[in-house]
Amino acid sequence: MKKSTSLLLSGILVSGMVLGTIVTPVTVNAATQATTQADQTVTNYVTFLDADGNTVSPAKAYQGTKGQKITVAPDGFTSSDSSKATFGNDGDSKSVTVTKMISVKVNYVDQNGKLVNSETVNGGNGNDYKLTNLPAGCTWNNDAEQTINLVEGKEYNVPVTKKVSNTVIFKTADETEVGRTEIFGDKAGIKVSLTDAQLPEGYTTSSKDLTLQNEGNTQFVTVTKSAADGIIPIKGIVKVTVPLAHLYDKDGKVLSRSLTKDSRWQTNNKMILNGITYYQVSTTEWLKLSDILVEGSTTTNDKDNNSSSADTTAQKSDVRAVTTKNAGYAQIYDDNGKAIVNLKLGPNTPWATDLMKTQNGVKMYRVATNQWIKVSEII
Structure with missing residues (x-):
């Protein structure tokens, strides 16, 4: 550290003489400069x-x-x-x-x-x-x-x-093997859950939970092949066969509404979720297959060989799909214009259509074989 010392003199001039005193020396410390050396590349x-x-x-x-x-x-x-x-x-x-x-x-x-x-x-x-x-x-x-x-x-x-290991063999309902994996645990009798990565690609199962058995045992798990995104477009009618059929959302969660026995509903989608089959009856509502009877359905890719025989006045539809209004349920009519009892479409639901006609002065669109909806019921 550099030091500099100076003597400061102060005095009074008296009759040509300077009377002065020496002030205590003051030490000034030069500021220390910090230097940071960057990482140095060397050869x-x-x-x-x-x-x-x-x-x-x-x-x-x-x-x-x-x-x-x-x-x-x-x-x-x-x-x-x-x-x-x-x-x-x-x-x-x-x-x-x-x-x-x-x-x-x-x-x-x-x-x-x-x-x-x-x-x-x-x-x-x-x-x-x-x-x-x-x-x-x-x-x-x-x-x-x-x-x-x-x-x-x-x-x-x-x-x-x-650890204790079991072999898991995945089979479809017809006993076709579609994959294998192994599960492990500290001891027999504990619960082990299959991961999504262990399931065969493109398949799902109703439950991923298994109980670990003795070392070397083999377990069989039934799986169901999933459609693309789990939903299959169809056209058809479902009939409720239980006193009250619970409705479910697209994730399989039960909703607060139910449908009564013997009521019939138009459906346009089938879904397989965790091995359980559902049919869509409105935009956000689905019925379990176990609660209904499917009275007739075809995929939207199927051709209807009777498309022109039911009504000779019908012609090709001017739209590919119609959507019901967002208020109440839309009544379905047969080829003769007669209302079909207990058969309605849910509010704000889209339906594929292939034919249209004017009957008794009312324009109608066909949404399934022998099933028509009035233009006043759609948006």
């Missing part, structure tokens, strides 16, 4: 040596950050765990200890002495290697056994604890 000349000090590769120029460990190595070698060399000042010469890259076989053996799995790992001869590819359904006995010291020509048997 060092590195010679690679083996564990016995023999030269593996002559000196070559390498760049790095001053103070950073030197990890580069010639082809077929890697930095030895024992090497502590770091990049020094620009132009320094450094010696780095390297070791030969090797491959060794690792066997994972369970608590009963049975081979669970094997793998080949690569690393530097004499270096430590941390194992990360633990076989499915196994745990390490302790953390220390995850690390092995690699020695050329050595084969390793690593102890692991294998």
Whole structure:
């Protein structure tokens, strides 16, 4: 720290004489300037040596950050765990200890002495290697056994604890096998849940929960093939067969409304959700197949061979779909213009149509075989 000292004189001029006093010296400290040195890139000349000090590769120029460990190595070698060399000042010469890259076989053996799995790992001869590819359904006995010291020509048997495992075979209703997986747990009798990734692609099941059985047992799970996005467009009628049929939303959650027995409803979509089949009866409402009777349905891609026989005055529709009004239910009429008892369409629901006609002065659109809706009921 730089110091500067000055003597300050003060005085009074009296009869040609200066009477003065010496004021206590004042010390001024120069401000200390803090300097931050950025990471410095340097070039060092590195010679690679083996564990016995023999030269593996002559000196070559390498760049790095001053103070950073030197990890580069010639082809077929890697930095030895024992090497502590770091990049020094620009132009320094450094010696780095390297070791030969090797491959060794690792066997994972369970608590009963049975081979669970094997793998080949690569690393530097004499270096430590941390194992990360633990076989499915196994745990390490302790953390220390995850690390092995690699020695050329050595084969390793690593102890692991294998959990109880069951094989799960997925079958469709007709007993066709469509996939397999394994489930694991600490002991038989505990609950294990299948993950979505374990289910065969394009299939679903009514329940993913299983009870783990004794080691080596096989379990069978029935799955159902899902349609694209789970919904199949159809045209048809469903009839309620139970005293009160609960309505459900598209996620399978029960709603507050119900439909009465023997009532009939137009449907335009079928959905398979978690293995349960539903039929849509309004924009947001669905009935379970177990609560209804499907009196007739066809996919929207099917051709109606009787499309022109029911009414000779009908002609091709001027629209591809109609949507019911958002107020009340829309009455359905037969080919003769007679209202069909207990058959109505839900409010604000879209329906495919292929024919239109004018009957008794009223324009109507066909939404299914022998089923028509008045133009006054649509938007």
